[in-house]
Amino acid sequence: MPELPEVETVRRGLAVRMEGRRISRVDQYRPDLRFAMPERLPQRLVGRRVLAMGRRGKYLLANLDDGQVLVLHLGMSGRLLLRQQRLADYRVGTHDHLIIEVEDGGEDGSGSKDTWIVVFNDARRFGQVDLVPADALEQCRGIAALGPEPLDPSFTGAVLGAALAGRRTPIKAALLDQQIVAGIGNIYACESLFRAGISPRRSAATVVGARAERLAGAIRGVLTEAIAAGGSSLRDYVQTDGELGYFQHAWAVYDKEGQPCPGCSCGSDSAGLGGPGGPGIRRIVQGGRSTFYCPWRQR
DNA sequence: CTTGGGTCCTGTGCGC
DNA sequence: TGCGCACAGGACCCAA
Numbered sequence: 395m396p397e398l399p400e401v402e403t404v405r406r407g408l409a410v411r412m413e414g415r416r417i418s419r420v421d422q423y424r425p426d427l428r429f430a431m432p433e434r435l436p437q438r439l440v441g442r443r444v445l446a447m448g449r450r451g452k453y454l455l456a457n458l459d460d461g462q463v464l465v466l467h468l469g470m471s472g473r474l475l476l477r478q479q480r481l482a483d484y485r486v487g488t489h490d491h492l493i494i495e496v497e498d499g500g501e502d503g504s505g506s507k508d509t510w511i512v513v514f515n516d517a518r519r520f521g522q523v524d525l526v527p528a529d530a531l532e533q534c535r536g537i538a539a540l541g542p543e544p545l546d547p548s549f550t551g552a553v554l555g556a557a558l559a560g561r562r563t564p565i566k567a568a569l570l571d572q573q574i575v576a577g578i579g580n581i582y583a584c585e586s587l588f589r590a591g592i593s594p595r596r597s598a599a600t601v602v603g604a605r606a607e608r609l610a611g612a613i614r615g616v617l618t619e620a621i622a623a624g625g626s627s628l629r630d631y632v633q634t635d636g637e638l639g640y641f642q643h644a645w646a647v648y649d650k651e652g653q654p655c656p657g658c659s660c661g662s663d664s665a666g667l668g669g670p671g672g673p674g675i676r677r678i679v680q681g682g683r684s685t686f687y688c689p690w691r692q693r
Numbered sequence: 694c695t696t697g698g699g700t701c702c703t704g705t706g707c708g709c
Numbered sequence: 710t711g712c713g714c715a716c717a718g719g720a721c722c723c724a725a
Binding site: 428469470471489516517518519520560561562563567681682 | 694695696697698699701702703704
């Protein structure tokens with residue numbers, strides 16, 4: 395579920411409390427998630443200062459003061475909780491796998507330190523935790539094969555079209571390929587194609603020229619609006635339960651099977667053209683995954 | 694090279 | 710009310 399907008403919202407929430415602070419304690423409750431976590435991870439993290447929180451695609455990056463980068467991926471069920479408390483006072487919950495405690499130096503003069511914990515909870519354990527030198531980040535598993543950042547100015551229709559050239563796979567499947575463009579998952583693939591008016595079944599190779607420009611613009615728009623929705627629906631990006639990055643969003647087509655199309659109104663009684671009815675939002679399965687789209691509006 | 698299918702994992706929600 | 714099962718999905722892995 396966490397795609398680029400959710401991960402970006404998490405990044406912003408973490409940045410407020412982690413940047414500039416020192417890691418004072420790390421508890422690790424299992425040796426692996428999807429892959430083995432780094433050896434001696436807690437020892438290698440404690441004492442480090444977090445310089446900046448970054449993001450690449452769906453990967454969270456914590457730049458540390460020793461030149462290493464802590465790489466986090468939330469998989470599909472990964473969650474991060476942020477709480478103002480000491481780790482010693484936290485009651486560990488089911489599926490909590492890694493907890494990082496950070497504190498400031500007590501610079502406010504009160505003598506007491508401001509302490510926060512970040513809890514990595516992942517029921518399905520599809521997540522990933524790595525610790526790599528900053529200059530080797532591009533070789534890191536998962537990050538090495540990432541395509542362009544869709545919100546970077548360099549991501550244009552021409553770039554997208556070039557990446558899609560020669561691909562016979564459906565455009566929906568191509569958008570899920572992180573090598574084509576980084577950060578898009580099932581939800582935003584569906585939403586972007588809807589906004590661009592492109593059928594998810596269309597061959598990726600035919601998405602070139604003006605059509606690729608339209609899709610690139612739709613991707614940028616959908617992601618940007620989702621990030622804005624995340625920021626505005628959360629207080630300091632943190633919900634009352636401390637959870638970061640999950641928020642309600644009014645999807646146009648995702649999980650809307652059988653409902654009227656918000657674009658052309660097909661599937662509702664007031665639909666024009668063919669009279670009442672029309673297909674409305676359909677659900678099909680591509681590559682074993684649900685795709686939601688409007689057969690009338692998307693060609 | 695591309696492409697498709699299997700796999701990991703567990704909570705949720707549905708049908709009977 | 711309870712049980713069983715399909716489903717959800719990110720990304721790696723391998724076979725064709």
